[in-house]
Amino acid sequence: MPVATQASLKGLTPEQLEETGCRLCLNNTYHLGLKPGQEVLDAVGGAHKLQGWKHNILTDSGGFQMVSLLKLAHITEEGVRFLSPHDGSPMLLTPEHSMSLQNSIGSDIMMQLDDVLVTTSPDAARMREAMERSVRWLDRCIAAHKNPTTQNLFCIIQGGLDLEMRRECTLEMLARDTPGIAIGGLSGGEAKADYCRVVETCTELLPDLKPRYVMGIGYPEDLVVSVALGADMFDCVWPTRTARFGNAITKAGVLNIRNWRYEHDYGPIEEGCGCMCCRRGEGSLNVTRAFINHNAGKETVAAHLLSIHNVWYQLNLMREIRQSIIEDRFPAYIREFFGGLYDDKAKYPEWAVDALKGEILEPARLPKRVVAMVSSTGLISSERFMRISRHGKAGYYGGAKSGTHDPHAGESTGVPTRKPHQFT
Template sequence: MQRHTVSRIVPNAFAMTENVMPSALRFELHAKCSTTKARASTLHLPHGPVQLPTFMPVATQASLKGLTYDQLAATGCRLCLNNTYHLGLKPGQAVLDKVGGAHRLQGWKHNLLTDSGGFQMVSLLKLAKVTEEGVRFLSPHDGTPMLLTPEHSISLQNSIGSDIIMQLDDVIATTSPDRERMAQAMERSIRWLDRCIAAHKYPERQNLFCIIQGGLDLDLRRKCCEEMVKRNTPGIAIGGLSGGEAKDEYCKVVDTCTSLLPENKPRYVMGVGYPEDLVVSVALGADMFDCVWPTRTARFGNAITPHGVIQIRHASFAADFSPIQEGCQCPCCLPKEKGGLGITRAYVHHLASKETVGAHLLTLHNVHYQLSLMASVRQAILEDRFPQFLCKFFDDLYGDRRRAPDWAITALKGVGVDLLASTEEVSIDQRHAES
């Protein structure tokens, strides 16, 4: 099988089918890994291009905790998240309409993606009830009864002005044993998508993504994929995961869904952020990811490195004058003579317990690490050496890739990469896949 490479710009594929939803998105596929399902592409959005695969930092309330937007842009970030639920409460829709959207409110000149707001209402508020009409809940501020409908979710996101907006979906925990409720949520999400499409005011400048639901039931996922693909939205998300399910079950869902989704649209797996989850999910055919974990774990004194997460607050770092991560090009780790800050582990250890600047520095490093990881993944796909990249990634992370967790070994073997094989055997297997 020859390596599949697309060097030309693919015309907007949404114009190739009937009943097309207008789109402000162009998806340009550059290359596919000859062994796995990994893809390298460019997502052209109203506020500039985004190289895929990518990780999206989460700026919940129009702010990435600890960073200015100039610092975020300097990490290479070109697409980050805002939270519809929180922005709808404060500053509120009237302020967003008056200022002209969240880009102007926060001074961010690159792309934004907003969630629908429904997940927070179900996950954060105990007194929430989902009906066909929408999500009924009590305001966390004053206990006032409130209702979020698909129409209101889209209206809020239209006011926010995000480049990618998400449908309101019916979200339940993947660990729920109630298959009937799971099927109900999946079918309701399809109906709610139709209402979101009808309510969307600005499809020419905001891209509405559908969300595949169905829990861990692969038949429900297949049915949902079939129905959602018919709606022909500019992009497609796989939702309802990262809820405590076993990693092998997670991988089966992602693998099943990506196999059924169109090649000419971006695939977004929601709520995923651990480095090993990212690289395995790319191998399974996913393109976009988001998670609060890299920034949240920074506030607990944790730094992400190729060799695992290190707890800088530990006493062993008190006299460690090496950078947070050797060879890292983030402003914290880069030596002063190369234009960086030259921050040492000892200094961050000194700050991490009491001074907020410690969390700030670790946040900057962690976000840079995640984006740099995705850039390295992309380059490996473009150069058709992604299987070798995977082997080195797990060698670095676990000391020996044969110590990688069983779920990762199984998932990668399912797409042609055997972590238990020697490097020479992996290279031979890839050459056979190309021939």
Template sequence: MLSIRRMATNIIASQSSPALTFDLVARCSPGQEVLAAVGGAHKFQGWNYNILTDSGGFQMVSLLELATITEEGVKFLSPHDGTPMLLTPEHSISLQNTIGSDIMMQLDDVLVTTSPDAARMREAMERSVRWLDRCIAAHERPATQNLFCIVQGGLDLEMRRAGGEAKADYCAVVAACTPRLPELKPRYVMGIGYPEDLVVSVALGADMFDCVWPTRTARFGNAVTRHGVLNMRNAKYATDFGPVEDGCGCACCRPATEKGGMGVTRAFVNHNASKETVAAHLLTIHNVWYQLDLMRRARDAIIADRFPAFLRRFFADLYADKADYPSWAVDALRGVGVDLLADET
């Protein structure tokens, strides 16, 4: 938690939070009664900032082979002892009320976005709307806990408007949805973490994102930088005594002579990347800082009315040549009036 605070983030939505809902129902750990007694997850974790929790449904459907969905809810076998269990919209909201999360997600009918079954996709979209009504009715603390709805519909734009895809399809879905969502409410796109995906999604009107990618890729020895992802296990870094990324303000990269800086070198990370968990910890600090700083700079650019220039600089730093720019990003940004391929004036 100390490392998270030092990175200046004021919300957590990592595996500790979405999985907490799942753990409460599937593993009974730490238990709804325990969290209720202590006063919720903020006090349980010693976290005085914002917490976002998922409904628990995605974890069950994605992690459990025997999960089935009915109008009543999600039926599954406990991974702890095999006991048959049922998560309903009402139960999910009750759990999240007990957790005390600042942002909680409705229970939705989760389906792979690329499913070819149009009838099942429509069923999932319509059921998610019905479940939202049940979630709203069960919500006991609307004044202090924000309930976010989830728009289902796969790649069918009409379904999305009513209620691992290709990037072009993803951009089309985001572009179709954001203008139809309330302008003064946060537009939250779940599971998005690649830097280029983030900045393009912001350009398309999205505000919030969550993803395990920055921390997961750190565990494999990868550093996220403005010039791309660096595999710190590569032998070429064994005698590189520079910071993970020049000019980075994270605690890992800042010189030890600066307050809070550790002065970690690429050589140190390389030496430990395949042997010790300390490398994963250091790269996690760096990667999360990079993502937060990227979003801070994007927000500042929007406020200063220079977001198109920010986008051009971002892609110029990330790719050596304009010919390497991904076509999906070029097309998506051109659709909102930003031409990445135009010559600078």
């Protein structure tokens, strides 16, 4: 799902975001609690009306700011004390306050307040403290949640890179029976292989009929591999952020349209792309690479157009993944996807080959997280994949080739209704 931290997605109007097919975007509780503030949110009737968005909203609880605004935060059992980045004024964010803010926002999916620690922290004792505190804070969030029939509260699994701690936390969270489950604390600079081990460790314990949301993930390679490992939903800021640097996400990788070679290139941003910038005909913008090249770095229109393209690409990637699962050709899709990014199999990232058990190199069975869900006829044999097949949003891209996760990812996918346990 795209990230609209301040109730607006950089570079896109609500109408343009809707045109990409997006039906779920992310707002941030901490930032909206500071500005415009809870009083304004209550007065206007919530974030949907504030931003003119008639579809679904997921709100992060503010826990990620413990990492991103660490110098401004002090964490205790009571909650997190922040200094406002706007004026330096103090703010105490407790599980109860986070729930109150999210109730005022009116988000369709709301996240528990969790104690977040960067995955690369060497402090095992602090990691355990954060994991156990996240469980206790979930109990407080459940008790404080005023609208459980109209707003879906997700728990967040913590535990760093310690697989036993992740298993322990997963079982504790499952005992609380929330409508959905998130895997948090990743995208903190950990190695991709470690990321895959954590995701697989958690998903193999999760129920099939509840959404699995891996937070802060969005590079295309990460999305494809994470779905194979059993994840459903993702979020990230990268598509619009990289657009502001003149970068277009394509099936062949990221293209820097500021490069001189595109100065006289009058083709679309990406041939065959269905976004309003690239497609041809009535209702399209007929944007050329030459136009983007001319304006990139000088006029905001370039970032605006690339944002439309990039968000559409990410959402369409997830639509294609979903369709390939429905049609019983997900392994072939994986090989096709990586074949488009790399001209030689020897260049495939080792972490992805290992996570997929080598199946992107040779035709083989479906990845083990998918094979149990798909029948031999190509029809979906599990209600979970029936639900996944109706999802159509996406995440984020960029540092996959470095073998580590970017610590500043932020957007997601999935289309829930406003009632718990009924995600359509």
